[in-house]
Amino acid sequence: MFLRLALPALRLALPAPSPAPEEELHLSDLEWIGHLGDGGFARVSKARHRRTGEVFALKMSFYPDPAMEEEAKVLSRAAGSPHVVECHALLRGPAGETACLLEFMDAGTLGRALCRRRGRGFPEAALAEAAAQCVVGLAQLHSRGVAHLDVKPDNLLANSHGEIKIGDFNTSRILYGGAGERLQVSITAGTSSYFSPERFAPKARAGPQGAMAADVWSLGVTVLEMFTGRYAFPSDASGLELELVICHGEPLRVPEEAEASAELRGFVAACLEREPTRRATVPPLLRHPFLTRRDVEASRRALREVIVETL
Numbered sequence: 001m002f003l004r005l006a007l008p009a010l011r012l013a014l015p016a017p018s019p020a021p022e023e024e025l026h027l028s029d030l031e032w033i034g035h036l037g038d039g040g041f042a043r044v045s046k047a048r049h050r051r052t053g054e055v056f057a058l059k060m061s062f063y064p065d066p067a068m069e070e071e072a073k074v075l076s077r078a079a080g081s082p083h084v085v086e087c088h089a090l091l092r093g094p095a096g097e098t099a100c101l102l103e104f105m106d107a108g109t110l111g112r113a114l115c116r117r118r119g120r121g122f123p124e125a126a127l128a129e130a131a132a133q134c135v136v137g138l139a140q141l142h143s144r145g146v147a148h149l150d151v152k153p154d155n156l157l158a159n160s161h162g163e164i165k166i167g168d169f170n171t172s173r174i175l176y177g178g179a180g181e182r183l184q185v186s187i188t189a190g191t192s193s194y195f196s197p198e199r200f201a202p203k204a205r206a207g208p209q210g211a212m213a214a215d216v217w218s219l220g221v222t223v224l225e226m227f228t229g230r231y232a233f234p235s236d237a238s239g240l241e242l243e244l245v246i247c248h249g250e251p252l253r254v255p256e257e258a259e260a261s262a263e264l265r266g267f268v269a270a271c272l273e274r275e276p277t278r279r280a281t282v283p284p285l286l287r288h289p290f291l292t293r294r295d296v297e298a299s300r301r302a303l304r305e306v307i308v309e310t311l
Contacts, residue, residue: 060099068098071169077144083137085167111153116310121229129299132291133164145176147211150190151218162304175208194218197247213276220271263290
C-alpha cells in the first residue's frame with residue numbers, strides 16, 4: 001500500500017515514454033537486488049523499479065515505525081539539496097512496516113571507505129573535498145531548519161563520481177514550528193562518541209543554534225577521524241568514559257606529530273571548541289581556508305580516487 005503524504009518531495013517522478021502524471025508507487029513495483037546493511041530499527045536493501053530499471057535504497061523498519069515517517073518529513077525539508085540524500089517515497093509493507101525509498105549511492109559510506117583503508121586516513125586533498133561537501137550539506141539542512149544530530153562517517157554516503165551526501169536522519173530534529181517559533185529539541189539521541197560536551201547533560205535540550213552547534217562538533221570529530229584513520233575515542237569506551245574524556249580530558253586536536261596543514265588544524269580546532277557559543281557555525285566554515293584554499297579539481301580527483309579504490 002502506498003502512503004500518500006501532503007509532502008510533494010516524497011512523490012516519485014518516474015520516467016515514462018511520453019509525458020504522464022506522477023505514478024503511485026507500491027512495494028510490489030520494486031525488485032529486491034541485495035542487502036546493504038542493518039541498523040537498530042531498520043534494514044536497508046538495494047532495489048530496482050521493475051518497469052524503469054532505476055535503482056534505489058529501500059530502508060524498511062522492522063515494525064510500524066512513526067519515527068520513519070518523521071524521517072521522511074525531515075528529508076522533505078531538504079528536497080533538492082545536492083549534498084543531502086533524497087527521499088523519493090514513503091511506503092507501507094504488508095504487516096504495516098514503514099519504508100523509505102531513498103536515492104542509491106553506489107559507493108556506500110565514508111565509514112566503509114575508511115575501514116577498507118585499514119588505518120590509513122584520507123589524503124588531505126581528498127579530505128578537504130569531502131569536508132567541503134559535508135559543510136555544504138549541513139548549510140542546506142540548517143538553512144531549512146533541520147539539525148542532523150548524528151554526523152559521522154557511517155552516515156556520509158558516497159558515489160563513484162566522488163559526490164558526498166548526508167544520510168540517515170533517524171535522530172534529526174526540525175528546529176522551527178509552523179509559525180516560525182524556535183523549538184527546544186532533545187539532543188541526547190545519536191552516537192555518543194560523536195557527542196559534543198553539552199549533549200551529555202541529563203535530558204539535554206537545545207534551541208536551533210545549540211542543535212546546529214552539536215552538528216558542527218560531530219563534523220569536527222568526523223574530519224579528525226578521517227584524517228587519522230582511527231576513531232577519536234576507543235570504540236569500546238562506556239558512556240561515562242566518553243563523557244569524562246570529551247568534557248574534561250585533553251582537547252581534541254590534530255596530533256602534533258601529524259603532517260597536517262595549518263588550515264586543517266585550524267578547521268578541526270574551530271569545530272571542536274567545547275563551549276558551544278564559541279564553536280564555529282556553518283557559514284564561517286564555508287569560508288574557512290581549509291576549504292577555500294584547496295585546489296578544487298585536484299581535491300575532487302583525490303576524493304574520487306580514494307572512493308574508487310575502496311569499492
